[in-house]
Structures are given as structure tokens and as C-alpha cells.
């Protein structure tokens with residue numbers, strides 16, 4: 091199968107412990123522990139697949155049992171995996187989170203293999219020199235590699251879409267702030283971190299990023315107004331009011347739906363609407 095979207099970044103297992111109890115530091119409570127495919131690049135790929143795209147994954151996965159199981163899970167989900175770098179000596183990355191009745195208590199992302207693999211994960215690009223389609227890039231890569239991508243003319247010829255991996259890694263995307271061809275997807279908190287100034291709302295944040303020279307900035311703000319500032323001006327959308335059952339992954343779902351909408355020819359306005367609608371469905375608990 092031929093891919094229509096390249097997803098570059100973290101492809102790992104999410105190990106999530108969930109309890110219905112109120113939790114605080116030191117809590118030891120009964121609950122459920124699950125293991126599901128995760129990592130921002132894989133989350134975007136899974137959602138994009140659900141919206142009709144054929145994503146291929148560029149990342150590192152170990153040749154350990156966890157890695158074999160992860161690649162098999164990705165293939166079952168309809169994702170292309172032959173562009174993954176399978177490493178003999180790097181173990182498969184993992185993210186671990188604990189969620190109580192009072193929300194996310196804490197999480198640790200161990201993406202050290204991705205960082206150690208460096209630009210080896212990009213080697214499949216050598217076989218696609220004419221790629222000009224969408225690329226979803228996540229901010230789990232090292233600052234050094236992200237900075238190189240941001241100044242690489244080959245990436246500037248693609249439809250590059252970039253998202254931070256977490257607020258803690260948002261500043262790794264500073265090299266993209268003045269990128270003349272990239273679209274950046276951030277939430278309001280991440281916009282503030284990138285701009286080194288708290289932002290009042292999605293419109294001012296998106297326009298401030300565009301004023302730095304960025305081609306297009308898309309800023310979300312949970313249930314509040316989302317904005318897209320691009321060469322044709324700024325469009326905004328109020329997310330539909332929904333009963334929220336989960337928020338983890340809302341931003342990744344939003345981005346995947348937005349890319350899929352534009353790939354099918356939607357206008358800027360219509361793509362923003364489709365992305366908000368998809369994310370609302372997702373946070374209300376329905377799968378994609």
C-alpha cells in the first residue's frame with residue numbers, strides 16, 4: 091500500500107494505571123493497568139487511519155518482545171510499519187501514566203531510544219525524494235534533530251505539520267516558530283511556552299506565532315475557541331459543548347482530523363470545523 095501521510099516521532103507502549111479513587115502522592119490503591127499503543131506520532135497515525143488516511147510510521151522500535159508486539163498491533167490497526175527502524179540494541183520506548191478520580195496524577199515518558207536513534211529514523215526518506223505530501227512530526231525528537239529538520243530544505247518542500255509531545259517538551263519546537271512552510275498545532279499553554287509569554291486566547295496566540303514568520307499556527311484551548319492563523323487570514327471555531335469522559339489525546343485527534351480534512355480538499359474553515367467536531371466526539375468517549 092502507498093502511504094499518504096508520514097508520521098515521525100514517538101511510537102511506544104502507553105502503560106496506564108487507572109483508579110476510581112481520589113489519589114495523591116504516595117497513594118497505593120486498587121485499579122486497572124492497561125497497555126495500549128501510544129506516543130504522539132502513533133496516536134496521530136491511529137486517528138488519521140480512522141479518518142481514512144494511510145499513514146506510515148518513522149520511528150524506532152526495539153527487536154525485543156515489546157517491539158514485536160507493538161509492530162504487530164500497528165499492522166493490525168492498518169498502519170504501514172516497514173518504514174520503522176528496528177534496533178537490535180535499543181529497547182522499545184514506553185510511557186507510563188497514573189490516573190485517579192481527580193485526573194492525571196503523574197506520567198513519565200521514556201523515549202530514550204527515539205532520542206538515541208537520532209536521524210536513523212529518517213533514513214526511509216531517502217527512498218521518497220519527491221514526497222510533497224503531509225508529514226506529521228512530533229516534538230519527542232531531540233532539540234538538535236528538530237533544529238536540523240527545521241532548516242532542511244527537503245522538509246520545507248513538504249506539507250510539514252508539527253506538534254509538541256507534551257508541555258514539558260514544547261520549547262523543543264522553537265526552531266519551527268519562524269518556519270515559512272510549516273503548520274504548528276499547539277494548545278494555549280504550549281503557545282505560551284513557545285512564545286515565552288502567557289497567551290490570553292487562541293486567536294492572539296495563533297496570530298503572535300504567525301507574526302514570528304510561521305506559515306500557519308493552529309491553537310486549541312480545550313472547550314474554548316480554537317483558531318487557525320494562516321496566509322489567508324484567521325479562522326476560528328467554538329468546540330461543541332460535550333460531556334467530557336477523557337481528554338488524553340484530544341489534541342492528537344484534532345490534528346489528525348484536520349490533516350485528513352485538508353487532504354480531502356476541505357477549506358481552512360471547514361477543516362477547523364471537522365477537527366473540532368472530531369475532537370468533541372473523541373473527548374465525549376466515542377472512538378474517533
Ligand SMILES: Nc1ncnc2c1ncn2[C@@H]1O[C@H](COP(=O)(O)OP(=O)(O)O)[C@@H](O)[C@H]1O
Pocket residue numbers: 276277278310311312313316329330331332334337338339340341342344365366367369370373
Ligand atoms: N471539554 C471539551 N469540550 C469540547 N471539546 C473539547 C474539550 N476539550 C478538548 N476539546 C477538543 O479538543 C481540541 C484539543 O483540545 P486541547 O485540550 O486544547 O488540546 P490538548 O489535548 O493538546 O491539550 C479542542 O480544540 C476541542 O476541539
Ligand SMILES: O=c1[nH]cc([C@@H]2O[C@H](COP(=O)(O)O)[C@@H](O)[C@H]2O)c(=O)[nH]1
Pocket residue numbers: 100102103104127128129130131133185199201230255256259337338339340341
Ligand atoms: O513526552 C511525551 N509525553 C507523552 C507522549 C504521548 O502522549 C500521550 C498522552 O499525552 P496527553 O495526556 O497530552 O494527551 C500518550 O499517548 C503518550 O505516549 C509522548 O509521546 N511523549
